[in-house]
Amino acid sequence: MAQISLTFPDGNAREFDAGITPAEVAASISKSLSKKAISATINGQHWDLQWPIDADADIAIHTMQDAPQALELIRHDLAHIMARAVQELWPDVKVTIGPVIDNGWYYDFDRKEPFTPEDLGAIEKKMKDIINARDEVRTEVWSRADAIAHYEKTGENYKVELVNAIPDDGQPIRMYWHGDWQDLCRGPHLQHTGQVPGDAFKLMSVAGAYWRGDSNREMLQRIYGVAFQNRNDLKAYLLMLEEAAKRDHRKLGREMDLFHMQEEAPGQVFWHPNGWTVYTTLQDYMRRAQRAGGYVEVNTPQVVDRKLWEASGHWEKYQENMFIVEVDEEHAREKAVNALKPMNCPCHVQIFNQGLKSYRDLPLRMAEFGSCNRYEPSGALHGIMRVRGFTQDDAHIFCSEDQIEDETKRFIDFLSGIYKDLGFEGFKVKFSDRPETRAGSDEVWDKSESALKAATQAAGCEFELNPGEGAFYGPKLEFVLTDAIGRDWQCGTLQVDFVLPERLDATYVGADGSKHRPVMLHRAVLGSFERFIGILIEEHAGKLPFWLAPRQVVVASITGEANDYVTEVVDILRKAGIRAEADIRNEKINYKVREHSVGKVPVILAVGHREVEERTVTVRRLGENKTSVTSLTEITDELAKAAKAPDLL
RNA sequence: GCUGCUGUAGCUCAGAGGUAGAGCACUCCCUUGGUAAGGGAGAGGUCGAGAGUUCAAUUCUCUCCAGCAGCACCA
Numbered sequence: 001m002a003q004i005s006l007t008f009p010d011g012n013a014r015e016f017d018a019g020i021t022p023a024e025v026a027a028s029i030s031k032s033l034s035k036k037a038i039s040a041t042i043n044g045q046h047w048d049l050q051w052p053i054d055a056d057a058d059i060a061i062h063t064m065q066d067a068p069q070a071l072e073l074i075r076h077d078l079a080h081i082m083a084r085a086v087q088e089l090w091p092d093v094k095v096t097i098g099p100v101i102d103n104g105w106y107y108d109f110d111r112k113e114p115f116t117p118e119d120l121g122a123i124e125k126k127m128k129d130i131i132n133a134r135d136e137v138r139t140e141v142w143s144r145a146d147a148i149a150h151y152e153k154t155g156e157n158y159k160v161e162l163v164n165a166i167p168d169d170g171q172p173i174r175m176y177w178h179g180d181w182q183d184l185c186r187g188p189h190l191q192h193t194g195q196v197p198g199d200a201f202k203l204m205s206v207a208g209a210y211w212r213g214d215s216n217r218e219m220l221q222r223i224y225g226v227a228f229q230n231r232n233d234l235k236a237y238l239l240m241l242e243e244a245a246k247r248d249h250r251k252l253g254r255e256m257d258l259f260h261m262q263e264e265a266p267g268q269v270f271w272h273p274n275g276w277t278v279y280t281t282l283q284d285y286m287r288r289a290q291r292a293g294g295y296v297e298v299n300t301p302q303v304v305d306r307k308l309w310e311a312s313g314h315w316e317k318y319q320e321n322m323f324i325v326e327v328d329e330e331h332a333r334e335k336a337v338n339a340l341k342p343m344n345c346p347c348h349v350q351i352f353n354q355g356l357k358s359y360r361d362l363p364l365r366m367a368e369f370g371s372c373n374r375y376e377p378s379g380a381l382h383g384i385m386r387v388r389g390f391t392q393d394d395a396h397i398f399c400s401e402d403q404i405e406d407e408t409k410r411f412i413d414f415l416s417g418i419y420k421d422l423g424f425e426g427f428k429v430k431f432s433d434r435p436e437t438r439a440g441s442d443e444v445w446d447k448s449e450s451a452l453k454a455a456t457q458a459a460g461c462e463f464e465l466n467p468g469e470g471a472f473y474g475p476k477l478e479f480v481l482t483d484a485i486g487r488d489w490q491c492g493t494l495q496v497d498f499v500l501p502e503r504l505d506a507t508y509v510g511a512d513g514s515k516h517r518p519v520m521l522h523r524a525v526l527g528s529f530e531r532f533i534g535i536l537i538e539e540h541a542g543k544l545p546f547w548l549a550p551r552q553v554v555v556a557s558i559t560g561e562a563n564d565y566v567t568e569v570v571d572i573l574r575k576a577g578i579r580a581e582a583d584i585r586n587e588k589i590n591y592k593v594r595e596h597s598v599g600k601v602p603v604i605l606a607v608g609h610r611e612v613e614e615r616t617v618t619v620r621r622l623g624e625n626k627t628s629v630t631s632l633t634e635i636t637d638e639l640a641k642a643a644k645a646p647d648l649l
Numbered sequence: 650g651c652u653g654c655u656g657u658a659g660c661u662c663a664g665a666g667g668u669a670g671a672g673c674a675c676u677c678c679c680u681u682g683g684u685a686a687g688g689g690a691g692a693g694g695u696c697g698a699g700a701g702u703u704c705a706a707u708u709c710u711c712u713c714c715a716g717c718a719g720c721a722c723c724a
Contacts, residue, residue, distance in 0.1 A: 114652075210721060263714065263716090374724085376723070379722085471724060589683055606683070606684065
């Protein structure tokens with residue numbers, strides 16, 4: 001038998017017979033390791049203890065202490081254990097797929113009756129039985145024909161489809177047994193079900209999910225579970241979810257009296273005075289930033305004839321998602337069909353097209369706080385994060401091809417500065433390339449993608465690839481922020497577009513005196529004010545930075561005899577540019593402090609007899625229990641400075 | 650849009666085939682209180698909308714609307 005050399009993490013190498021399994025290697029080291037082992041890493045690849053090793057390799061044997069591998073296996077085995085539990089409880093349920101995801105796993109089932117919360121309890125109990133039974137996990141390599149024959153016989157038509165979809169590139173088709181229940185799986189898995197910590201998982205919810213993610217296909221039932229290495233980690237995770245729920249922008253929006261939404265205008269925001277203060281403060285900041293960044297600001301119509309949307313290509317692709325406005329004009333022979341603008345770019349091209357543009361005008365950075373309306377599918381609506389009426393901090397940079405790189409770098413820099421000012425140090429960047437349905441030739445896409453990618457890399461910006469997710473007219477860079485419970489939201493974006501200038505016939509006169517096609521860079525920093533404010537609220541748990549806080553200071557009287565002084569203090573603060581309010585209600589100071597703390601007011605100034613006499617205030621800051629006495633002039637200076645936007649400091 | 654769940658006072662929620670309740674908020678009165686809810690009284694609801702079953706529906710059934718979770722979508 002041939003010999004192979006396995007190198008351990010400590011650098012020592014040992015000889016073994018070729019085809020040895022990590023389980024046997026572990027057994028050769030010690031009995032306890034043999035029992036504790038869960039999997040191995042062979043040349044960087046996560047490896048089942050049962051899989052043979054055929055050549056020299058680096059080897060590491062994992063136990064439950066090794067977090068990434070342990071979590072992967074626990075969650076993956078639980079997916080199988082759950083599927084087995086479901087089929088034991090309801091033998092006619094068909095199984096499909098069950099991958100590991102962040103914090104847990106899910107498994108999709110085909111079953112006529114919906115799973116109820118009681119069902120989840122029964123499944124969880126059955127899973128614990130399976131874990132307690134410590135059933136052996138065993139694997140075999142099957143031929144494609146055998147796998148298909150098996151699943152055809154058992155009526156598991158989804159599995160047949162999965163086997164057929166496995167590419168014929170020599171990778172083995174594996175079957176895994178958990179006890180006497182079997183599932184198609186590429187592995188790896190644990191040694192036996194008893195290695196799964198039985199007290200560190202929980203079934204969370206059931207929801208519909210399309211088979212293979214295709215909305216034209218069957219709707220399956222997906223059960224989500226979470227799992228960790230031990231009970232404490234699970235408890236910590238559940239506690240984190242509770243804390244996150246308290247930061248939900250929908251809840252805080254109500255508590256802080258920022259906005260509301262109602263049935264008559266689904267997906268549209270009624271901004272209350274407090275919320276509108278945040279909005280306009282942010283908008284003022286963005287306007288200054290854009291001016292400083294070399295943008296010109298414009299404004300374009302809300303209701304635009306369908307002809308323009310047909311020309312731009314949006315009508316064909318997005319008609320279903322537009323608000324259509326029909327006007328039966330008395331003197332018109334036909335009905336005029338307009339659409340509320342779902343985006344600003346075609347209108348910006350109209351402005352660009354007025355008059356002759358020279359290469360000397362480029363790059364032309366045209367910005368608009370553009371109010372847009374999109375008929376988003378009802379199921380997509382989410383608080384103020386995904387709405388039907390919103391305002392983008394939109395801009396289009398008209399430039400030549402050789403300006404793409406500079407403009408991209410310039411934009412990434414611009415966006416980073418703004419995110420930093422707004423307290424977002426960490427954000428994800430995704431690069432989305434050509435989607436299946438798209439406008440423009442492959443040559444144009446090649447050009448756009450490579451230009452954008454090169455510019456992004458040149459800017460030193462790291463990104464992950466998001467294949468097939470680009471806009472229909474061009475590739476895009478997405479700047480992604482995360483909400484309180486870990487959901488990603490695209491906020492900023494940069495999109496390269498060779499298509500729209502063509503369709504809407506935008507030209508400029510080049511240095512050579514002839515006409516050229518400009519490139520358009522669609523870009524937004526916040527994305528929409530609505531979404532960004534939602535993220536801002538969740539990021540700060542409602543405790544917005546002082547300059548953005550809608551109510552910055554409440555001056556509260558301790559006794560009615562201080563009311564005149566309260567009014568005077570509020571007046572002084574307001575003159576210093578601070579958003580201050582008086583609270584001279586007939587309530588105790590405890591009551592006032594509680595109410596304004598709950599309302600996330602950053603600073604409460606309490607005044608009673610002492611303060612009136614000394615012309616001071618007692619300062620209480622949000623999140624601190626201690627108070628301090630300060631002179632009125634001192635606190636006014638301090639707060640006036642804090643009230644300034646970061647770019648004005 | 651799809652699957653499932655939900656919709657009762659401004660908010661959070663209880664309730665039941667016989668016509669609606671609590672706490673907080675609100676209004677008024679008492680209290681002038683020193684840093685996270687002082688006391689009392691009062692007012693407040695077409696029980697999401699429409700249809701059906703029933704002597705009787707807010708409760709049961711159906712349709713619609715909206716919200717929530719997930720999926721799909723996201724120019």
